[in-house]
Amino acid sequence: MGKVVGIDLGTTNSLVAYVRDGVPQVIRDASGDGLVPSVVSLGEDGTFFVGREAQRRLLTAPSRSVYSVKRFMGRGIDDVRGEAELLPFRVGGEAGGVVRIGLDDREFTPPEISAFVLRELKQRAEDHFREQGEFDFEVDRAVITVPAYFNDAQRTATRDAGRLAGLEVLRIVNEPTAASLAYGLDRRDRGIIAVYDLGGGTFDISILKVEDGVFQVLATNGDTHLGGDDIDRLLVELVLRESGGSSRPAGDIQAIRKAVIAAKHDLTDVEETEIRLETLDYRRRITRGEFEQLIRPLVERTIQPVRQALADAGLEPAEVDEAVLVGGSTRVPFVRRIVSELFGRTPHSELNPDEVVALGAAVQADILISGRREMLLLDVTPLSLGIETMGGVVSKIILRNSTIPASGREMFTTGVDNQTSVDIHVLQGERELANDCRSLARFKLRGIPPMPAGLPRIEVRFQIDANGILSVAASELRTNIAQTIEVKPSYGLTDQEVERMLIESFEHAQADIEARLLIEARNEGESVITATEKTLRRPDFPEIAAADLQPGEHEKIQSALDALKQVMGGADRDAVRDLTHALNHATQHLAEVMMNRGVREALAGKNVKDV
């Protein structure tokens, strides 16, 4: 067995760490640098550059160099059209499929690009272990971190990247939670911790309760498209505006990007600095005040997720014992001020915010392989999981902020006699309607034994594992036959949409509920009407009526049916509901009569087959 490491696969930089004698440490290069820039560049001779060297090539070979690929993990081309504009490399792919990145005449998926970065980290760790004189220096397993707010597809893509790099991914861990583990090592106390993680491309907030060495996440929230990248982009756009003309060669844009990032870093320590671009004959002074005014709207987008996470945890800001800063963007003084105001206390930043996630990943890797039980991470699923039901309404099966592993089950049946398959659409998100949530996958349940409509009882079980990744199984309970499931992952919606959905879901909650209740009432009405009419149309109905119904019962059913049909098209939910109840009531006896016949017939059919 080889070595096990913890990896922070970041938007801007990545790191690898491991636990030695109980202490996690980042593995550095000869010059003491722990960061590997998450940049991959394809050389003119077909070789690949990764890290610092690739970063340098952003200026000299921009169209052959990829950065911030994490933003494209697990997403479809329709998701990312808007943000691909300022990028020097080609972003494409078929509609409805995954993003493809074009370098020279080759195409790569985001997990493939990430795998180059992971291989570089693996190599760095193996070199380190070899230098330490270790006989068994091979690194074959890793814990990899992801933003807490990553959805199923993004987590799966990260795991795929690990596999592509020749690593067995022991666990996908959420970045803020990993950070809390690293902090928890020194401070074994108890209490409520808020981890505010603003990185290169993503924002997470997690609220944890720590007690007896158990790190239990109470709630998490975030934005998978908010980070230092966006700050850089605002500055680049500022320079483009002021230097006249926004269409510039990719090399110029990379030069501007490099200059504004340097200025951004300066403004952490000084009140005023200069953005200077010799080649473009551009220079400008920028004060911290100007910078803060520019980025204020971005930073303020973190406030709502923080409030929501606190509300979901059932806590007031004052009940948070410690706030912890993670991610390079939390070095920005303005960000620190916002966090201080949010929690009414000075946040912790003793550990290097760039390194703390990798350290935590190493701790988690150590827990997994050593079986040490002093510490345990209990994380949650960031988004609710549901399935589409009639009328496009989402039925939630596992609610957001449920502790993982978590499971849920839902019963399905058939709508048509002898139907042998059922389509199931799985979604993630907080809104009431399927169109407003992110489509995760479509399943087809096959092999349902032929039975009259409504008789099969198909149980579909959803399991979210400790990685936050979903699996599905199904069986028909009457016959105990397991169903085969055909999975078609989908990338129908953008993540901006998912996040906007979450925020909007609070604004639109009321309208959603109204729309949903009306749709549900209509669905209920429609199914009762259909079932009733189907029965009334049966050729043998007069015979059944004569045998089993009371005098006048048929007429009562007919008039209840007509009354309901009259209101079905309207928007009066109460009328639809009340008249549905009335029709249901009127047909209750008839339904029993039919059910008894149905079961008798089904059993009779089965007996014939068995013989």
Added chain:
Amino acid sequence: MTPDPIPAQPVATLECRNCGAGAPVDEHFCPQCSRILALGRHGDYFSFFGLPRRLVIDQAQLERRFRDLSRQFHPDYFYNAAATERLASLERSSYLNDAYRALRNPISRIEHLLAIEGLPPAKSEGPSSSGQVASKVPPGLLEEVFELNEQLDEIRESRESGGDPAALRERLESARKPIDLKREEHERKVEALSAQWDRQAMASPAEKRATLDALRERLLERNYINNLLASIDREAQSLEPKAESRG
């Protein structure tokens, strides 16, 4: 194990897939070979936690027990185990998390108790499959509902014909008061019934059933009260300045 106050429960056993020994259904580890047991057949959330079927629970104790059980069978600790044990750990942890979520909230705790005692779920929206009409006004609320609906209608009408929003908001507030009072009274009743259930361990099945029926009635009432409060909130939102300018 804590003695179960519900008598006449058949003693069920589970077979250990590792050594074949039998284990009581609520054991988590095989008494013979100490391997984690598959979750096959199991009791209920209370018995899984080793708790009697009581409604008044010490939250701190429940939380400790949750952490304790998490430490026993979280998948983190079964990374090196056989596939069957890894699956058992995954399923047992999922069930533990579901159970904790249900038990730590007093209302979902009652819902679970009703379910395992064989009562139909208390849902107020929509008809149940048997065609029963479940959303009729709970008798104890008739007067308040009648009064509130009248008030809401008047406020709505007045708003649509351009009445003063400030005055209407005030009216809405006073219309809300009786419902808030009902809600408080309701909370007290739920607490009292929960305590009553806990004292009935030795009571006759009929007495217990009566308490369960009363609890179920209360949950239906709760849904109804929450719906009323939601409709007041909706109207309050329509009276917000933003909505006003839209006309």
